Amino acid sequence: MTAVFEPWNETRGAEIIGEHANQEGATLVILHALQEAFGYVPEAAIPMVAQALNLSRAEVHGVFTFYHDFRHKPAGRHVLKLCRAEACQAAGGDALAAHAEAKLGVLLGNTTPDDRVTLEPIYCLGLCATAPSAMLDGRLIGRLDQKRLDALVAEAQR
Amino acid sequence: MSLRLFVSRDAGAVAVGADDVALALEQAAAKRDVAIEIVRTGSRGMYWLEPLVEVATPQGRIAFGPVTEADVPSLLDALASNTPHVLRLGATDEIPWLKRQTRLTFARCGVIDPRSLDDYRAHGGYKGLERALSLGSDAILNEVTASGLRGRGGAGFPTGIKWKTVAQAKADRKFIVCNADEGDSGTFADRMIMEGDPFLVIEGMTIAGITVGATKGYIYTRSEYPHAIEAMNAAILEARRGGYLGSNVGGSSCSFDLEVRVGAGAYVCGEETALLESLEGRRGIVRAKPPLPAHYGLFGKPTAINNILSLAAIPFILAEGAKTYADYGMGRSRGTMPIQLAGNLRHGGLFETAFGVTLGELVDDIGGGTLTGRPVRAVQVGGPLGAYFPRALFDTPFDYEAFAARDGLIGHGGIVVFDDSVDMRKQARFAMEFCAIESCGKCTPCRIGSTRGVETIEKIINGERVHENLALVEDLCSTMKFGSLCALGGFTPYPVLSALKHFREDFIPAPTTLQAAE
Secondary structure, three states, X not given: OOOOOOOOOHHHXXXXXXXXXXXXXXXHHHHHHHHHHHOOOOOOHHHHHHHHHOOOHHHHXXXXXXXXXXXXXXXXXXXXXXXXXXXXHHOOHHHHHHHHHHHHXXXXXXXXXXXXEEEEEEOOOXXXXXXXXXXXXXXXXXXXXXXXXXXXXXXXXX | OOEEEEEEOOHHHHOOOHHHXXXXXXXXXXXXXXXXXXXXXXXXXXXXXXXXXXXEEOOEEEEEOOOOHHHHHHHHHHHHHOOOOOOEEEEHHHOHHHHOOOOOOOOOOOXXXXXXXXXXXXXXXXXXXXXXHHHOHHHHHHHHHHHOOEOOOOOOOEHHHHHHHHHHOOOOOOEEEEEEOOOOOOOOHHHHHHHHOHHHHHHHHHHXXXXXXXXXXXXXXXXXXXXXXXXXXXXXXXXXXXXXXXXXXXXXXXXXXXXXXXXXXXXXXXXXXXXXXHHOOOXXXXXXXOOOOOOOOHHHOOEEEEEHHHHHHHHHHHHHOHHHHHOOEEOOEEOEEEEEEEEOOOOOEEEEEEOOOEHHHHHHHHOOOOOOOOOEEEEEEOHHHOOEEEHHHOOOEOOHHHHHHOOOOOOOOEEEEEEOOOOHHHXXXXXXXXXXXXXXXXXXHHHHHHHHHHHHHHHXXXXXXXXXXXXXXXXXXXXXXXXXXXXXXHHOHHHHHHHHHHOHHHOOOOHHHHHHHO
């Protein structure tokens, strides 16, 4: 299942910001909400967040760039995340990551040229007893092996 | 009569097909016209048996696993006709792996329906809060202190003393913050408890709030844990509905409410002051201490910030008394520790036991050795900042001080097992690399040291002036250890130095090649 995002729209952006602006320490909450709606945090939203929270643009930009989760442009149609932390390394994760890179023709952290698949590293999904693990568009997969990975890659490329 | 079945909704079980099995059970039952009711529980923590299916019988629950979709028709036939099945494991409580545990914190996990407040109460839930309300703040503080409970996030600071500091602080507002930012690889206890027994976390935090005089609590968890977020939010709504959050908590005059906040993929936010910054909506930059969060915490107010496992231990301590809890354990490590066995291991999962069990027992005996069947070579204890232990140190008892004495740490209780195919140079480099990726950038030893560490270990791997570069890495580690502001830079040397010390042969080119050249 592909996540469906709304195209960026200033009115809608303002509405989302307004929904959360009254919470204490709302910056991350708002950035999450924007990304959930649009699939990324559009550059144009940064000054809007700053104004709503009475912060400088630099402060909001600083928060936005600090956290690995927030995207400055949309991801591919599917996002395949492979856990690269120690428990998955111990269970053969290195070879699987290399295999995924070879199959998709992009290194971890990149999107295929056709914009179909974004391949990303993730540091621990907390599925360490059924390692190696992966996540395809929010769906969790444990006990990953080459066969399962091939199936995931094929599914993502569809 | 309807068959009552239990299938886990834990993310670890779902990742290996629990949802598919539950769906297949429903479909197969409808086809056969067999009445079933499926309760989606948390996980029992025996992940090699997931998806685990349990059935209620007059003699207690009987377990079957690991069940695949293909097994469902035959399993359902066996259940309906009460005949044997090849996946039958017997009574769940009699499975040796479960039976030899001491489950105080995880007693209900995998047993109850995590969405049901009634189920929680029917299994002893909210007894701790009830007693806490009758005791009052001072007496609760005495109980928590007497239990010997120490911070389960890894630092091991006595919880009672932390709470007392916050209780004594004067302020118009105080906060309880639950650190559920479980970023260590090899750990999943926080995730399991949020998904499997979320009311326990709510009860622990509520007791903390009543004790220190806080009316608002935050649970800060990871964006990588969508199932846990959903479970916690559902439980919070349910607790509010049941009068256990909000005003007049549990019929008392106290108010307490909770909110879940989600991080955004920054490991350093597991450090308590970085977490507070993040909660306030800022970059997760570590604060210098003092002032302590107990005096100047969230939004500048006195804050009790505890690991989720510390808070989850509280209801038992209050319900059963400090002594019952403190009777478990060894030395200054009292009570139980939910230990997480992970990586290349046959029997991985959550094993809660009293402190004192040895590393060897955990890995060889309980964990059953490696999944690949090759010899165990290295075991990383305590997450990415924990030391690598060789077999020679397998007699180390699981205890804060015993691990510290051997230049290691128990951290959050995660154990990651590697077989003999591991290249410890790569593991040492990864430790530095991870620190470089995750450093908040505030202090130089961590920010720059980690990058220089990666480069220098890279040179060692390439055989460049190996001995000189090894000395350089050791020196760098010393700078990072003593010069960093928090545990990220300060503890990254543990995996690096332990790899150098215990697995030296991986770093130094074998002398045989020299002889051959002569």
